[in-house]
Amino acid sequence: MFSKHNILISLRSSTWTNLLGQFKFHKSSIESASLVKKNHIGSQKIFANNLYSTHTKSNLFGNYSSQLGSRHQRFTSKMDVNYPSLEGVIRVLNEIAPLHLAESWDNVGLLVEPFTTISIGKIVLTIDLTEKVIEEAKTYGTELIIAYHPPIFQPIKSINHRTWKERLLLDCIQCGIAVYSPHTALDAIKDGINDWLLSPFNIKEVRPINQSSMDTRSTNHYSYRLETVVANENDNKLLERIEKLGKVLKLPSSAVIYTEDKNLPLIINILSENVSTKASIHLSKLDIPPLPGFGVGRIANLTQELTIQEIINRTKQLLKLEHVRLALSPKHKLESTVNSIGVCAGSGGSVLRGLPVDLLITGEMSHHEVLDALYANGSSVILCEHTNTERGYLQVLREKIISKLNNGNVEIIVAKSDADPLNII
Structure with missing residues (x-):
């Protein structure tokens, strides 16, 4: 880097009203630099020799000199070390x-x-x-x-x-x-934060609350399927034009076309040029394939029932917490056993709403969301504070x-x- 380019670094100090200046580091003189300060009065040159070979004690540079020194050391050290971009x-x-x-x-x-x-x-x-x-x-x-x-x-x-x-x-x-x-x-990922929240428990089965789907941009997934009759050579010529807009499967007397939303009107216009293809268009919308195990939140069934107290203890151990907040359903006590759990890291009120499980674990929910869980669904609620469910x-x-x-x-x-x-x- 130093052999081909000068490195320009701009600094601003809170004690200066205008831009302090620019540093230029040259291959031939890496340990000397000049600082040019320009303001509304005029210009003044301040020279700092061996800026990075010694520790300057000047209040002029303050913390920025140490930051630049650290950054300069990183630049020089990276010249001989393989670092990713x-x-x-x-x-x-x-x-x-x-x-x-x-x-x-x-x-x-x-x-x-x-x-x-x-x-x-x-x-x-x-x-x-x-x-x-x-x-x-x-x-x-x-x-x-x-x-x-x-x-x-x-x-x-x-x-x-x-x-x-x-x-x-x-x-x-x-x-x-x-x-x-x-x-x-x-x-949303498999083995992501929500799966981690369930890691203290022996899980029989688990699934996302809101299912994620494949990335249509990377899987060549098409949004629509069209089928039309191919009766003559003119129809085949239309298909040749359509091949640039989607995937065409030619059959003995018909054709199946797969395309995306943006190209659908163009394809229909082309097929409408011939009477036979226009009259036989059959259009269907395709679902985006799901990604099993990926999605927001988790709903899990335990291999063996646990008491609410035991679930609290294991959750506190995982999150390294001394306290959590608990709202007990009218049908539950601390000694009550539960089999199904819903979890959502962070703020889970909307994701967990109406979930038919025994117990909800999340960072935070509003007062009314907790009441709905207790009295509408019969679910007890453990709240650990928002980022406590994520930081670990x-x-x-x-x-x-x-x-x-x-x-x-x-x-x-x-x-x-x-x-x-x-x-x-």
Whole structure:
């Protein structure tokens, strides 16, 4: 990298009202740099020799000098080490949790991308992207943060210091840190968060509450099937034109055509050119094939009934919690045994609504959702707080990424500063 290009790094300090300047690192003089500061008065040159060979104590640079020093060390060390690209890591993440599995309302994938192509040597995993998590990531020299909850969810019209989330995004952009979010795609996968929530129990059978479907973009699945009579040579000429718009199976006296939504009107228009094909069109809508074992939430039957107290104990052990909240159905006591469980990580009120099971386990539900579960369905409810049902899975995700990346040079760290904002005192 250094032999072909200059590296330009822009800095901004809260004590300066304008852009501080630019650093240029040259192959011939990596340990010397000049900083040019331009403001509304004029221009001033400040020279800093051996910027990265010694620890500067100047208040002028503050924390940014140490950040640049760390980043420079990462640049030089990566010259001789095999690190995956950001694009390569994203491919791996999409193999683990394909983004098409995410809910339609969700905002998943690469949410913050650095200006320049980067290699990934350190990854930080977190449930929520907060200021503390970003500061922790900086100390590691992190290039990528995988935040389970997307920090960009509602549409934003500007990126400035007005809101705390915008400040986080600015911080990541300024430091060249990419941000990726899998969210509900990670909920839906087999052996994902919801299956992990059931791991303390011996399960007889389990299925998703909301079934996921195959990705039609990668499976060549067609939305429609058309069948028409092929009576003469003119009909065959129409089929030759249609072959560019879908899949055509020619039979002795007819043809079957598979196509997508966007091409359906074009195909019907072509078939309508001949009387014989127009009169014999038979159209049917095709269902998207399901993905067995994939989907949001889980409903499970136990191999052996357990008391509600035992389920509470095992859930607390899995999530490393001292307390959970419990709402007992009128027909249940702590010693009552249950056979069926519904689980949903995070906020499960809508997913678990009306589920015919003995017990529900989730992070949070509204007051009225709990009442409906108790009195309309006869289900008891265990609430563990939203992120407590998700955070423990980060260790599982870490192992999945390590296995898929198969690159011992990449360090993957679960953020220590990430925690549920609510505490029981």
